[in-house]
Amino acid sequence: MTDMLASPSIPAPRDRRKGSKPASATAPNPSTPPAPSPAAADASASSSLASPIETAAPPLAWPALLLVLSGASALVFQMLWIRQLSLVVGVEVHAVSIAISAFFCGLALGGWYFGRRADDIANPMRLYAALEAAVALSAVVSTLMLARAAAPFAWLEAHLGIAAWALPFLLVGLPAVFMGGTLPVLMRSRGAIGGHVGHVGARLYAANTIGAVIGVLAVPFWLIPALGMQGAAFAAAALNVLLAVAALIASRRASATLPFTPVEIESDVLTSTSDTSLARRRGALAVWLYAAAGGVALGYEVMWSQAIVQFISTRAFAFAIVLATYLCGLTLGSALVARRVERSRDPWGMFAILVAGAGVVAAGTLYGLGDWIFISQGWLASVAYSVTHSTTVAMCARFLVAGLGVVFLPTLLLGAAFPYVLRIAVDAGYVGRGVGRVVALNTAGGIVGSLVTGFWLVPSLGLVRTLGVLAGVACVVALIAVSRGAGVGNVSRGGVVALTVLLCAAAVATPPQRLATLLSQARGGELTFYEEGRGATVAVLRQSSGTHRFERLYIQGVSNSGDAMTSLRYMRLQALLPLIVARTQPQSALVIGLGTGITAGALLQYPGLTQRVTAELLPGVVRASSHFKGNYGVAEDKRMDIRVRDGRRELLRSTDRYDLITLEPPPPSAAGVANLYSTDFYRLASSRLRDGGVVAQWLPLPTQNEAETKALIASFIAVFPHASLWTTELHEMLLVGGQTPLVLDAASIRQRFAQPGVAQALKEVGIDSPGALLATWMTDRSGLAYYVEDAAPVTDDRPGIEYAPWVGRQAFAPTLRNLLALQNEPPVVGADDALKAEFTRSRDALRAFYGASLAALDGDRSTWARQLNTAMRLDGDNPYFRWFAGKPDNN
Numbered sequence: 001m002t003d004m005l006a007s008p009s010i011p012a013p014r015d016r017r018k019g020s021k022p023a024s025a026t027a028p029n030p031s032t033p034p035a036p037s038p039a040a041a042d043a044s045a046s047s048s049l050a051s052p053i054e055t056a057a058p059p060l061a062w063p064a065l066l067l068v069l070s071g072a073s074a075l076v077f078q079m080l081w082i083r084q085l086s087l088v089v090g091v092e093v094h095a096v097s098i099a100i101s102a103f104f105c106g107l108a109l110g111g112w113y114f115g116r117r118a119d120d121i122a123n124p125m126r127l128y129a130a131l132e133a134a135v136a137l138s139a140v141v142s143t144l145m146l147a148r149a150a151a152p153f154a155w156l157e158a159h160l161g162i163a164a165w166a167l168p169f170l171l172v173g174l175p176a177v178f179m180g181g182t183l184p185v186l187m188r189s190r191g192a193i194g195g196h197v198g199h200v201g202a203r204l205y206a207a208n209t210i211g212a213v214i215g216v217l218a219v220p221f222w223l224i225p226a227l228g229m230q231g232a233a234f235a236a237a238a239l240n241v242l243l244a245v246a247a248l249i250a251s252r253r254a255s256a257t258l259p260f261t262p263v264e265i266e267s268d269v270l271t272s273t274s275d276t277s278l279a280r281r282r283g284a285l286a287v288w289l290y291a292a293a294g295g296v297a298l299g300y301e302v303m304w305s306q307a308i309v310q311f312i313s314t315r316a317f318a319f320a321i322v323l324a325t326y327l328c329g330l331t332l333g334s335a336l337v338a339r340r341v342e343r344s345r346d347p348w349g350m351f352a353i354l355v356a357g358a359g360v361v362a363a364g365t366l367y368g369l370g371d372w373i374f375i376s377q378g379w380l381a382s383v384a385y386s387v388t389h390s391t392t393v394a395m396c397a398r399f400l401v402a403g404l405g406v407v408f409l410p411t412l413l414l415g416a417a418f419p420y421v422l423r424i425a426v427d428a429g430y431v432g433r434g435v436g437r438v439v440a441l442n443t444a445g446g447i448v449g450s451l452v453t454g455f456w457l458v459p460s461l462g463l464v465r466t467l468g469v470l471a472g473v474a475c476v477v478a479l480i481a482v483s484r485g486a487g488v489g490n491v492s493r494g495g496v497v498a499l500t501v502l503l504c505a506a507a508v509a510t511p512p513q514r515l516a517t518l519l520s521q522a523r524g525g526e527l528t529f530y531e532e533g534r535g536a537t538v539a540v541l542r543q544s545s546g547t548h549r550f551e552r553l554y555i556q557g558v559s560n561s562g563d564a565m566t567s568l569r570y571m572r573l574q575a576l577l578p579l580i581v582a583r584t585q586p587q588s589a590l591v592i593g594l595g596t597g598i599t600a601g602a603l604l605q606y607p608g609l610t611q612r613v614t615a616e617l618l619p620g621v622v623r624a625s626s627h628f629k630g631n632y633g634v635a636e637d638k639r640m641d642i643r644v645r646d647g648r649r650e651l652l653r654s655t656d657r658y659d660l661i662t663l664e665p666p667p668p669s670a671a672g673v674a675n676l677y678s679t680d681f682y683r684l685a686s687s688r689l690r691d692g693g694v695v696a697q698w699l700p701l702p703t704q705n706e707a708e709t710k711a712l713i714a715s716f717i718a719v720f721p722h723a724s725l726w727t728t729e730l731h732e733m734l735l736v737g738g739q740t741p742l743v744l745d746a747a748s749i750r751q752r753f754a755q756p757g758v759a760q761a762l763k764e765v766g767i768d769s770p771g772a773l774l775a776t777w778m779t780d781r782s783g784l785a786y787y788v789e790d791a792a793p794v795t796d797d798r799p800g801i802e803y804a805p806w807v808g809r810q811a812f813a814p815t816l817r818n819l820l821a822l823q824n825e826p827p828v829v830g831a832d833d834a835l836k837a838e839f840t841r842s843r844d845a846l847r848a849f850y851g852a853s854l855a856a857l858d859g860d861r862s863t864w865a866r867q868l869n870t871a872m873r874l875d876g877d878n879p880y881f882r883w884f885a886g887k888p889d890n891n
Contacts, residue, residue, distance in 0.1 A: 063186040064207035066247065069239055070132065071211025072218065074179045076236040077139045078103060079219045079320075080229055081172050084146040086672055087796060088153050088168055090649035091617060097454050098165065104447045106173035110180025111439035118181075118188035125251035128185045129244045131178045136240035138175040143233035146171055147797065154652040183208055183439060202338035202419035209331040209415070213324045220317040220803050228798040285484055286351070286424040287441050290417070292477050293355050294442035295449025297414050299470045300362060301326060302453040304407050306537050307366070307463050307515055309557035311373060311402035311522070314670040316802050317392075318399045325403030326411050333415025341419040348485025349492025351420040356478035356499040358413035359471030363506040365406055366467055369518055377401045392806040424485075454534060462532045464514050468507035475500040519557055529627050531620040538620030540627045546886055551628050553596055555621065560595055560666060563628040565883035568598060569765035570729035571664070572630075573776070574698055575602035576762060577726060578660050578736050579609075580752045580773065583743050584692035586659035587611065592647035592676070593664040594621055594634075601631030604639060605757035611658075613641045615650040630764075647676065651684050661685050662696040667703035668712060669807070674799035677712055681796075682719035686739060694738040695720065702731050706815040707791065708801040715793035717784050725778040725822070727846075729880075730853050731812070733778065733819065744774070746830040766880030771838020775846055777826035778819065787822055813857045820850060845874035849881055 082100060089098075114131065118124045149167060156164035187204060215236075223232035304322075312318040337350075344350055377398040385394035421438055449470075457466040478496045482488045511517075516530040516539065525541035528551065539554040545564070552562035561567045579586050587610050591600045594616035603612045614634075616622055622642055625635045634640050643650060647665065663685070665676040675681055677697070685695050697716055701709065713735065717723045720737025728734045736742065753759060753770045767773050779787075794801055828835070852867035871881055882888070 062250065063204060066128070066243055067183065067186060067204055067208040068211035068214070069243055070135075070179075070182050071208040072215035073135070073139075073211075073236040073239045073243075075212040075215030076219055076223065076232060077143070077175065077179075079216065080143060080233055080236075081146065083229070083672065084143070084149075085168060085172065086646075087648065087675055088146060088149045089165075090646035091672060097451055100172075101447050101451065102169040102173040103176045104443050105169075106176025107180035108440040108443035108447070109173075110177040111184055111443065112180075112437060113177070114181025115184030115188075115437065115439070118185040123251050124185050124188045125247050128182060129247035129251060131181050131185065132240045132244035132247060134178040135175055136237040136244065138178060139240070140233055140237045142171040142175050143230060147230065150648075150652055154649070158653065180439065180443070202334045202341060202422070205418055206331045206335040206338070206415075209327050209334070213327045213331065216320050216324045216327065220320045224798075225800050225803040228795075230797055282484070282486060283424065286348075286421055286481075287438055289351075289355075289477050289481055290421040290438060291441035291445035292473065293414065293417060294445035295447075295452070296355075296359065296470050296474045296477070297411075297449070298446035299449040299453035299457070299466070300407075300410060302450050303458065303463055303466050303470065306458070306532065306556065307467075308402055308406050309537065311377065311406070311557075312399045313395070314556055314558045314666070314673075315395075315806075316671040317396065319671055321396055321399040322403040322407065325400065326407050329408045329411030330415035330418075333412040334418050336412075337416045337419050341423050344420070344423075346487055346489045346492050347420045347423050348481055349488045349495075351417050351424065352478035352481035352485070352488075352496050353492060353499070354413045354417040354420070355481070356475045356496050356503075358410040358417075359474030360499045360503045360506065361413065362410040363467055363471045363503055363510065365409065366464065366514060367506050367510040369406070369514075371521070373401065373405050374522060376405065390805075391808050395806045458532055459534050462512050463537070464510055464512050468503075468510070471503050471507070475503055519554065522557070523552075523554065523559070525552070529624045531623065533618065533620040536618055536620065538618060538624050540624050548883065551596075553621070553624060553628070555618065555666070558666075558670070563596055563598065563630050565765065565880060566729050566731065567596065568630045569767075569880050570698075570732040570734075571596070571598035572602045572761055572765050573726070573728040573767070574599045574662055574664060574696060574734060575660075576606060576758055577728070577734065577773065577776070578662065578694050578696040579603075579606050580749055580758070580770075581736070581742065581744055582659060582692070582694055583738075583740060584659065584690075586693075588656070588658045588690070589613070589660040589662065590615065590650075590656075590658045590688075591662050591664065592650070593666075594625060594642065595664060596628040597625035597631030597634040598628065599662060599664050600640060600642075601634035601637075602761055604632045604634060604637055605761045607755055607757060608752075611641075611656075612639055613643060613650075613656070613658075615643050615645050615647040617644070617646050619644050648681060648684070651688050654688075657688055657690045657693070659690050659693045660696065661688065661693070662698075664698045667700050668708070668794075668801050669703050669804065671802060674794055674802040675796055677715060677801070678794045678796050678799065679715045679718050682716060682737075686719055689738065692738070692740050694736050694742070697735040697737075699725075699733040699735055700731065701733065701815050701819075702812040703807060704801060704804060705807055705811045706818065708804045709815055709819075710788040710791035711794050711801055713784050714788040714791045715795070717781055717788070718793045721781065723781040723784060725780075725784055725819070726776045727778055727820075727850075728776060730816075730850065737781075744826055744828045746770075746828050746832065746835055749773070749828075750835070764879065766875075766878040768878075769838045769842070771835050771840075772842035774826050774828060774835075774839050775842035777823070779822040779824055780827070783822045783824060787818070813854055816850070817854065820847075841874055845871045845878070845881070848874065849884075853884075 081103065085100065114127070118127060121127060146168075149171065153164055153167055156167060183204060219232065223235060227235060304326075305319075308322055312322065341347065380397040380401050381394040384397035385391065388394070453466060453470070457469060461469065475496070479500065482493045482496050513530070515532070515537070516527055519530075519537075519539055520527045520541060523541055523543075525543035527539060528542050529538070529540035531538045536556050537554075539557075541552050541554060543550060543552050543562075548564060550562050550564040550567075553560045561571070575589070575591065579589070585608060586606075587608060589603050589609055589612055591603065591614040594600055594614050600612070600614040603609060622635055622644065625631060626633070635642065645653075647663075663676065666673045668674055668677045682695065689695065699709070699712060704712070713725075716735045716737055721739065722741045723735060723737035724742055726734040726736065749770050753762070753773060762768070762773065767776075792798065792800070831839075848867045848870035852864045852871060855861075855863035855867060868885060871878075872885065875881060
C-alpha cells in the first residue's frame with residue numbers, strides 16, 4: 001500500500017484483523033481501481049501527485065440535502081439542551097461545560113462506532129434511516145425528561161455526589177451518539193469514492209454545517225418564540241423522521257446496495273510492507289494532529305465567547321448570529337477547497353499552513369481591534385435601519401460585524417483544513433471508519449480544548465494570553481505536520497515557520513489588558529477593576545453623568561447597574577421595603593444576585609435578621625463589589641453568607657426557608673435569564689418561603705417592550721395570589737408577592753422603619769418617613785391583572801421575552817405612563833393623620849417628579865420645569881430629586 005498522501009485514489013484499508021481482506025479483493029467494484037503492489041505503488045507515488053484524478057466524483061446532491069436537514073435538527077436540539085442543562089445542573093460555567101461535553105462525547109462515540117459499522121454493511125442508507133429515527137425518538141424523550149430533571153438531579157447529587165452526573169450525561173449523550181454516526185454513514189453510502197475522499201468529505205461537511213447554521217438561527221428567531229422549547233423539539237424530531245423515511249425510500253434503489261463481502265485469508269503481503277506501515281503511521285498522525293486542531297478550534301470558541309461581548313449584547317440572538325458566523329466560516333472554508341483538495345501536490349503542507357494561519361489570524365485580529373469595528377458596526381446598523389426601519393435588524397447588523405471582524409477569518413481557515421485531513425488520513429476502501437475516526441478524534445480534541453480553555457487557561461492566563469497559547473499550539477501542530485508529513489515542499493515549510501514567527505510577534509505586541517482597554521473605549525470611563533474569570537469578564541468602570549461620578553459594573557461587557565443615586569435608591573428599597581411591610585416579623589432573607597452588593601448590603605442594616613444569604617454565580621463579582629459605595633462592605637461582613645452558586649440551584653439544593661427572597665438577576669431580556677422570571681421559578685421560590693414570607697422581584701422597565709413587561713407581571717401573579725406593585729425608581733419597579741394577604745399595618749411599619757440603620761439607609765435615597773415609603777405603592781393584584789389582560793406568562797418552556805424584538809428608546813415612556821395610571825390608595829390599617837399627611841405630600845412630590853421626567857422624554861421643557869418645581873417645593877431636601885436636578889445633596 002502506498003502513502004495516502006501520495007495516492008489517495010488507491011483503496012488502502014487499515015485496521016484489518018488478521019485473516020480478513022477488503023471486499024474489493026473478492027468482490028471488485030468496476031469503478032474502483034485495483035490496488036497495485038507495494039513496489040509499483042511506491043514507484044507511482046510522485047506521478048500520482050501530478051496526475052488529475054480520472055474517476056468521476058459520485059453524485060452528492062441527495063446526501064448533501066439529507067445532511068443539511070440533519071445538521072439543522074442536531075443544532076436545534078443542542079441549543080435546546082444547553083438551555084435545559086442550565087436549569088438542571090445550574091449555570092455555573094464548569095457544570096454546564098461538563099454537561100455539554102456529554103453531547104460531544106456522544107458525537108465522538110457515534111462517529112467512531114457507526115463509521116466502523118457502515119463499512120460492514122451492504123446498504124448504508126438503511127443504517128442512516130435507522131440513525132435518524134433513533135435521533136427523533138431519543139432526542140424528544142431526552143428533551144421531555146430534561147424539562148423535569150432539575151429536582152431529581154439535585155436529590156441524586158445530594159445523595160450520590162458525582163454519580164448524579166450520569167443522569168444529564170445519558171440524557172444528552174445518548175441522542176448525540178446517533179447524531180455522530182450520520183456523516184460517516186452517508187459518506188460510506190456514496191460507494192466507491194477513491195480519489196475523491198477529500199472532495200466528497202468537504203462537500204458533505206459543508207452541507208452538514210450549513211444545516212447547523214440554519215438550526216442555530218432558527219432557534220432564537222423562530223422556533224422558541226413560536227413553539228416554545230418542547231414544540232421546537234417536536235419540530236426538529238419531525239425533521240428527523242422525514243429524513244428517516246426519505247433514506248428508507250432511497251435504500252430500496254439498486255444503487256444503494258454496495259458490494260462488500262468480507263473474506264477470511266491468512267495474511268496479506270500488502271500489510272507487511274514498510275510503505276504500508278509508514279502510511280498507517282502518517283494517517284494516524286494526521287488524525288491526531290486534526291484532533292489537536294479541534295481542541296484549538298473549540299478553545300477559540302470558548303475564548304471568543306467572552307472576548308466578543310464588548311461588541312455585542314447578552315441577547316440570545318446576538319450569540320446566535322456570532323455562532324452562525326463561526327459555522328459559516330467552517331462551511332465556506334471547506335467548500336472553497338473542495339475542488340482543489342484532490343489536485344493538491346502538497347496536502348500535508350496545505351493542512352499545516354491552514355491550521356497555523358488560523359492561529360496567526362486570530363491573534364492578529366485581536367491585536368488589530370480598535371475603533372474601526374465600532375465605526376463599522378454603526379455604519380452597517382445605520383444602513384440596515386434605513387432599509388428595514390427595524391431596530392432589531394439594525395442591532396443584528398452590529399452583531400454580524402462583530403462576528404465577521406473577530407471569528408470569521410480564523411474559522412474559514414480551520415474549515416478549509418478538514419478536507420485535507422480526509423485526503424491524508426481516510427482510506428478509500430474504508431471510508432466509514434476513516435471518516436468516523438476523524439470526526440470522533442476531532443470531537444474528542446474539541447472536548448479537551450474547551451474544558452482546558454474554560455477551566456484552566458482563561459482563569460490562569462486571561463483571554464489575550466489564552467489566545468496566544470492556543471495559536472501557539474496550532475503552530476506546533478503545523479510544524480509537526482510539515483516535519484513528519486510526506487511530500488511537503490520547501491514553500492510550505494517556510495510558510496509555517498514564517499507564520500510561527502508572526503504569531504510570536506503578535507503575542508508579544510498584544511498587551512494582556514487589550515480587551516480591558518477596548519471595553520473602556522467602547523463604554524467610556526476609567527477602568528478600576530477587571531477580571532477575566534471562568535465564564536465571564538467582570539469589570540468596574542468609573543463614569544460620570546454631568547457633575548455626578550459613580551462606579552458601574554460590567555459583566556460580559558454589558559452594564560449591570562452601579563452605585564449612582566438611581567441604583568442606590570431602587571436596590572435599597574429592593575431589600576428594605578418588603579422587610580418593613582411584611583406581615584410577620586422577618587428573621588431570614590435570601591438575595592439572588594450580588595451585583596454591586598447594594599441590595600445585599602441593605603440587609604445588614606436591618607437588625608432583626610438572624611440569617612442573611614446571597615447567591616452569586618461569579619466569584620469575580622464578589623471581588624468587584626468592594627469598589628462600590630453604599631453596600632456597607634457586604635463582601636467582608638461575616639453576617640452575610642455569600643454562596644458562589646447559581647440562584648436557582650441554591651433553591652433546589654438547599655432546604656433553608658426564608659421570610660424574604662429578593663430577586664435581582666440581570667435584565668430579563670439577557671440570554672438564559674428569563675428562567676429567573678418564569679412561573680416555574682416563582683413556584684420554586686414560593687416553596688422556600690416560611691409562613692407569611694414574600695418574594696420581591698425587581699422589574700426593570702427600559703429593558704423590554706410593554707408586551708414583555710405584561711408577560712413578566714403575568715408570570716408573577718400566576719403564582720402569587722397576593723401580589724402588589726411598588727415604584728422604587730423612575731426606571732424600576734418592584735413586585736412583592738406571597739401566598740398570604742399583605743397587611744400594611746401602620747404601627748408595625750413605623751416601628752420597623754424607625755430602626756436606626758433602616759431609617760438612615762432609606763433617608764440617604766430620598767425615603768425619609770414611613771409615609772414616603774408608602775407613597776411608592778402602585779397597585780394590588782387586581783390592578784396588575786387588569787393591566788396584563790390576557791398576556792401569556794413567561795414559563796421555562798416558553799421564555800419568549802428572551803427572544804423579543806429589540807427595545808427602542810421610545811418604548812419606556814408609554815410603559816411607565818400606563819403603570820403609573822394604575823396607582824391607587826394603599827390598604828393601610830391604623831393610619832393616623834400624621835402618616836396620612838406624610839403619605840400625601842410624598843406621593844404628590846413623587847408624581848410631580850415622574851411627570852417632569854416624562855415631559856423631559858417628550859421634549860416638553862415647560863412642563864418639565866413646572867413639574868420639577870412642584871416636586872422640589874414639596875420635598876426640596878430629597879437627595880434623589882436633587883441628584884436629578886443637578887443640585888448638591890444637603891445631607
